[in-house]
Amino acid sequence: MAVMIPFNNPYIPEKALAYIKESLEQGHLSGDGCFSKKCSAWLEERIECRKALLTPSGSAALEMAALLADIRPGDEVIMPSFAYPSTANAFVLRGGVPVFVDIRPDTCNLDGSKIEAAITGRTRAIVPLHYAGIPCEMDTIMELAEKHGLLVIEDTAQSVLSHYKRRPAGSIGHLAALSFHETKNLMSGEGGALLINDPRFIARAEILREKGTDRVRYLKGEVDKYTWIDIGSSYLMNELTAALLLAQFEAADETTARRVSLWREYQQAFSQLEKSNKALRPSLPIDCTTNGHIYYLILSGPEERRALIGRLRDDGIEATFHYVPLHSSPAGKKFGCVSGDLSNTDRISGSLVRLPLWPGMEKDQERVIAAVVRALGD
Secondary structure (H helix, E strand, C coil): CCCCECCCCCCCCCHHHHHHHHHHHHCCCCCCCHHHHHHHHHHHHHCCCCEEEEECCHHHHHHHHHHHCCCCCCCEEEEECCCCHHHHHHHHCCCCEEEEECECCCCCCECHHHCHHHCCCCEEEECCECHHHCCCCHHHHHHHHHHHCCEEEEECCCCCCCEECCEECCCCCCEEEEECCCCCCCCCCCCEEEEECCHHHHHHHHHHHECCECHHHHHCCCCCCCCECCCCCECCCCHHHHHHHHHHHHCHHHHHHHHHHHHHHHHHHCHHHHHCCCCECCCCCCCEECCCCCEEEECCCHHHHHHHHHHHHHCCECCECCCCCHHHCHHHHHHCEECCCCHHHHHHHCCEEEECCCCCCHHHHHHHHHHHHHHHHC
16 A cells, blocks of 8 residues: 555754754753744744744734733624634633634635624624635725724734735734644744734733743843733743744745645646536635645535545545534534624535645655545546
8 A cells, every 4th residue: 555645744944953952052941042032033024023922832822912902701802713723712711702704715714794794892803814824805804903993813823924915924913823833834843923013012912921020121131120010921932942943934935835836736736626616726816825834625515525535545645624613613602602694614614625735745746636636536
């Protein structure tokens, strides 16, 4: 039997081990050392944000965003139901109420035309998730936020180095969260970053991240001692993780180019499947670029998806579904509410299948393509 092609295979740059060794030798491991500072500087330059703070995970970055947004019990936060639980959890932990809105059928992103109907007197923020490396329609979302006095917190976990109208994803909202989980394009095993575009949040973010203390001011020499002055937690990434992440950042352009090349190869190869109504391909808006994070196909329903995943598994290829809609999950029903019709969410979540996509699988991609065409052509 052929060797299994995994769905994901984390890419480890050559410099990673040397940087981790250097971090150990320096003896500063707890965070905000030289590797963390270099990573933050890279993010601030490439994503064009005012401040980038590394965190232990993307979930932690979202939790910090919820704290900075001052989410309180009963406050409502608009977001897609087609999302990972972390997107909602960050706000539920503060007593917030996720308000689930439907997604667009072409990009699987939050549908900007359905947001305003979900806004009430309790709404505090909008959380657009840039799905699969393709940015949301941010002009519409920012205009609505300004009109109604709301914050925009971009869930950019999947979209580092993607662009909307030449602006990096994560640089447009007031705040944004990145993930460097091992499944992401740039990864450190676990890890994340809070991106701050509105400068009024910078000072408090530094306090929240340091257990609610003004330790950052102390390290800058602005106070002679630091003390507890606000709520907060331990939101620093450790230096070993930052060392691995820096190696990822330095290889980011190559990694992204390889992923985008694989994405385009899939997109071209499956055009005939779409023409013959066997599957729908991703849609990339003309004003967006993708980082090639995910390549998916949307089939006619759950049975067809189950059959394709099974056929591919038999051929030694690992493919998978994606999100179970938050509004239909036990916690979603308990903590959230629904605005309007979510038929796109329900249909797409039941029929979307993700294919393997990672740097290094170039030699195996034709095998995946052939297996998909064979399975759907039968």
